[in-house]
Each structure stands twice: as structure tokens, then as C-alpha cells.
Amino acid sequence: SQQGEEDPQALSIQEGENATMNCSYKTSINNLQWYRQNSGRGLVHLILIRSNEREKHSGRLRVTLDTSKKSSSLLITASRAADTASYFCATGSSGGSYIPTFGRGTSLIVHP
Amino acid sequence: GAGVSQSPRYKVAKRGQDVALRCDPISGHVSLFWYQQALGQGPEFLTYFQNEAQLDKSGLPSDRFFAERPEGSVSTLKIQRTQQEDSAVYLCASSLSPTALGRRSSYNEQFFGPGTRLTVL
Numbered sequence: 001s002q003q004g005e006e007d008p009q010a011l012s013i014q015e016g017e018n019a020t021m022n023c024s025y026k027t028s029i030n031n032l033q034w035y036r037q038n039s040g041r042g043l044v045h046l047i048l049i050r051s052n053e054r055e056k057h058s059g060r061l062r063v064t065l066d067t068s069k070k071s072s073s074l075l076i077t078a079s080r081a082a083d084t085a086s087y088f089c090a091t092g093s094s095g096g097s098y099i100p101t102f103g104r105g106t107s108l109i110v111h112p
Numbered sequence: 113g114a115g116v117s118q119s120p121r122y123k124v125a126k127r128g129q130d131v132a133l134r135c136d137p138i139s140g141h142v143s144l145f146w147y148q149q150a151l152g153q154g155p156e157f158l159t160y161f162q163n164e165a166q167l168d169k170s171g172l173p174s175d176r177f178f179a180e181r182p183e184g185s186v187s188t189l190k191i192q193r194t195q196q197e198d199s200a201v202y203l204c205a206s207s208l209s210p211t212a213l214g215r216r217s218s219y220n221e222q223f224f225g226p227g228t229r230l231t232v233l
Contacts, residue, residue: 042224088154102154
């Protein structure tokens, strides 16, 4: 079963624009990660944010976490055609072992 | 250094055939995970190894699925009597440290392989 739900399911933007993807989850978490998956490739870990953090930056990526609303957002600034990929959030449960639970993903297309 | 590799990259099987999917984790990585990713979905956990010990197989969908990691490095996921609903991408991931099952644990980054796309006709 999927824990996180990404929104929107698909996003199409022009190069240079910002892309925002959202993730909502159901249960209490220890941390939340965002991954990128290019077509035909495995997942690449982008960024992790812990439950006691509210915002984190990594290069052109900005992640926020609102545990009261059980939601997170991933912002990619100044998007590039190479950012075209599917983006997944994955949650680590606060109740036990760390087996990440992935959402269905957002498919991002950045047009050059 | 080499990342996680998986073979074959693509496998077509007739319904009822047995298949074996291989994962070569990053050398020295203790933890190894298998995931199943259906079309348009996120990866779903199948099973977890710490060295050669299979500590969690709660995600295996049926007893037709079997995984092993006999020497604590290479792992094989075997699916017996394949069915059409087994069609998916099977992802393997490894991480350096053990995952502390059953208690709060800090995150250990997982490195994913490219996956094996299995199509069952």
C-alpha cells in the first residue's frame, strides 16, 4: 500500500520556470525523502528532511515539511530539461523499522 | 566506483515460467532491499537482507516469490510459475549500514539499481 500521495500526478513546464510538487502522507513519520527516477533508471535520492525540520535546501531544491498537515513539498527552481523525470516522496515510519514507503510519484516534463 | 547493478535489464517470460533476477549491490554494503514497481506506481517493498540474513520478507506477495543472498553480497529474486500480474520493474537497493528493524533508526541512504523490467505474457 502507498503511504504518500504526490500531487499533481503530472506537471509540464517551460525551462527556467519553477516546479512545485506536493506529498501528503497518513501516519506519523521519522523522516521523509524525495527521490528522482529518470525513464528506465533506478531511483536517485535527492534530499531527506527529518520530522523535527521544517525546511531544507540542496542546490536548486527546496523541501518543506509540515507534520501538522502531514505534507511536504519539493520546489525545483530554475528548472532545466534535464530535470524531466518522475519524483517520489518516501516516508520513514516513526513507529519502527526504516523501510521507506513510496508514493505514486509526480511526472515532471520540462520543455526546452 | 560501480553502483548497484541488476541483470537482466529486461525479461520476457511466458506465464508459468520461472524467472531469476540478479542484484549486485555496492561492495561492502550490508543492507539489501528488493522492491516491485508496477507501471505508474511507486516502488513497493518486497524483502530486506542484512548480510546473508533475510530479516524481513513481509512484502513478498505470495509463496511463488523467493529471495536469497547466500554469501551476503549478490542477491537473487526468484519468481516461480510467473503470472501476468507479476509484470513490473523489480528494483534492488543497497545501503552501507544495517537498518535497525523494530526500533527508531536513523536513515541510511539507499542506492538503487536500474531495475529489471519483467513482462509476463
